[in-house]
Amino acid sequence: MTTTHSYHLTVEWTGNQGSGTDGYRTYSRAHEVLADGKAPIAASADPAFRGDPARWNPEELLLASVSQCHLLWYLHLCAVNGVVVTDYADQAQGVMAMDATGGGGQFASVTLRPEVTVADASMVDKAVALHGEVHAVCFIARSVNFPITHQPVVTVG
Known part of the structure; x- marks a missing residue:
């Protein structure tokens, strides 16, 4: 018998700087990884891809x-x-x-x-x-x- 485990989380984009994705350079790559009962993980893209180096990628x-x-x-x-x-x-x-x-x-x-x-x-x-x-x-x-x-x-x- 096979046992399975299911994992759930939410990734929420927080990088809309007012105009959404109207241009490649106009939005932030900032987002949060969220799960019930856990502290959020502040995340972004790698700095090489216009991300925030202070956040996890x-x-x-x-x-x-x-x-x-x-x-x-x-x-x-x-x-x-x-x-x-x-x-x-x-x-x-x-x-x-x-x-x-x-x-x-x-x-x-x-x-x-x-x-x-x-x-x-x-x-x-x-x-x-x-x-x-x-x-x-x-x-x-x-x-x-x-x-x-x-x-x-x-x-x-």
């Missing part, structure tokens, strides 16, 4: 989703495999390639650079190896069509 949010999913599944795999993680931070990087026309593009790759601290030196090898198992179970990684690599660093705390 879709490309950053996609990269964040990949990194978050890896984190959550990694912690789960560590917990069920006896690896005690005491700290975790990821310096994720995504690369987007524009097509020849400049009108479109896609993510070409994501590299995750998790820095993990474990409780005991005997856990280091397993902690490194478990990063390789995440891709098979991470919902986001299984849903995208670009390669995701990881370069973990594991230390003992």
Whole structure:
């Protein structure tokens, strides 16, 4: 039996500066990502596409989703495999390639650079190896069509 989960949110454009989209340069790309019971996410386009650099853009949010999913599944795999993680931070990087026309593009790759601290030196090898198992179970990684690599660093705390 297949279990499904449904996710709902609202994306609301807040960038009408009085004349709507009467010209490419006359409207703001500002918008908010909204969901019941959660703080709004102030978003925009990437600054390269006339967006506000102070707001999150879709490309950053996609990269964040990949990194978050890896984190959550990694912690789960560590917990069920006896690896005690005491700290975790990821310096994720995504690369987007524009097509020849400049009108479109896609993510070409994501590299995750998790820095993990474990409780005991005997856990280091397993902690490194478990990063390789995440891709098979991470919902986001299984849903995208670009390669995701990881370069973990594991230390003992």
